Amino acid sequence: MPTLGRRRHPRYLLHQPVEGNVRVRDEVTIVSLGDREIVVVSPEACRPDENVSLEIPNSGRFRVNAKVAESRPLVAEDGAIRHRLRLVPSSGGTEAAAAAEERR
Amino acid sequence: MNGTPRATRRSGGHGHVATLVRSVPVRLVEISRGGCRLECPRRLESGTNGLLAVELAGLLRVDDIRVARCQQRPGAGSVFQIGAELLKTRRLGRRTIRIAVGDIISGTRASAYAPHPSETMSLGDGPQKEVNGRSDGRAPPLMSDRGS
Numbered sequence: 001m002p003t004l005g006r007r008r009h010p011r012y013l014l015h016q017p018v019e020g021n022v023r024v025r026d027e028v029t030i031v032s033l034g035d036r037e038i039v040v041v042s043p044e045a046c047r048p049d050e051n052v053s054l055e056i057p058n059s060g061r062f063r064v065n066a067k068v069a070e071s072r073p074l075v076a077e078d079g080a081i082r083h084r085l086r087l088v089p090s091s092g093g094t095e096a097a098a099a100a101e102e103r104r
Numbered sequence: 105m106n107g108t109p110r111a112t113r114r115s116g117g118h119g120h121v122a123t124l125v126r127s128v129p130v131r132l133v134e135i136s137r138g139g140c141r142l143e144c145p146r147r148l149e150s151g152t153n154g155l156l157a158v159e160l161a162g163l164l165r166v167d168d169i170r171v172a173r174c175q176q177r178p179g180a181g182s183v184f185q186i187g188a189e190l191l192k193t194r195r196l197g198r199r200t201i202r203i204a205v206g207d208i209i210s211g212t213r214a215s216a217y218a219p220h221p222s223e224t225m226s227l228g229d230g231p232q233k234e235v236n237g238r239s240d241g242r243a244p245p246l247m248s249d250r251g252s
Contacts, residue, residue: 009139011141012209013133013134014133017132017133019130019132019159021128021156022148022155023125027121028123030120052125053124057122
C-alpha cells in the first residue's frame with residue numbers, strides 16, 4: 001500500500017472540534033425526470049429524507065433541489081452495484097425540473 | 105469521483121448524466137498543513153473528492169479535499185474517522201482552510217484575524233499543541249491521545 005505523501009507534517013489536535021460539512025459530488029444517470037419525481041442511478045446510496053441537489057449540465061448546470069424518498073440497490077449491466085434513488089423535488093424544485101425538461 | 109459509466113446513457117430525454125451533490129456533516133478534529141482528520145456519521149470511500157467547509161476564526165473557510173482513508177471508530181457507533189488531504193486546487197486565499205491552518209500553526213492568528221466571540225478553535229493548553237508529531241503510520245490516533 002503506497003504511503004508516499006502521508007503524514008509529512010506535524011498534526012495538531014483541536015481542543016474543541018469544529019462543525020462543518022463536506023460537499024460530495026457523484027455522477028449519476030437520470031432514469032426519469034418529472035415534475036414530482038426524479039429517478040437517478042447513483043454509485044452511492046443515500047439516506048431517506050436526505051437533502052440533495054441535482055445539477056443537470058445540459059441546461060447550463062441547472063440545479064434542482066430535492067429530497068431522497070427512496071434508495072434501493074441494483075446491479076448494473078457491468079455487474080457493479082448501483083443505487084436507484086427516487087428524489088422528490090423540494091419547493092421550487094418542481095418548476096425547476098419542468099423548466100429543465102422543456103429546455104431539452 | 106465515483107462515476108457511473110457513461111455507456112449506460114440512453115438517447116432521448118432520459119439516461120443523461122447529471123451530478124448529484126450531497127452535503128455530509130463532519131467534525132474537524134485534527135489539522136496539519138497537508139491534511140486533516142474528520143469525524144463523519146457515514147462512510148466516505150477512499151479517493152472521494154469533496155469541498156470541505158468549516159468556520160474558523162469567524163470566517164467560513166473552504167478547500168477541496170480528497171479522502172485518503174476512512175475507518176469506523178471502534179465503540180463509537182456510526183462514527184467514521186476520515187483522513188483527508190487538503191488539495192491545492194484553489195488559489196491560496198484568505199478564505200481557504202490552508203491559510204487558516206497555517207496561521208493557527210504559526211501562531212499568527214491573533215494578528216491576522218480579529219477575535220470572534222463564537223470562535224471555537226483552540227489548540228489546548230498552550231498556543232500550540234502537537235499531537236503525535238511526525239508519523240508515518242496510517243492508523244488514526246487513539247482517543248486517549250486527544251487529551252480532553
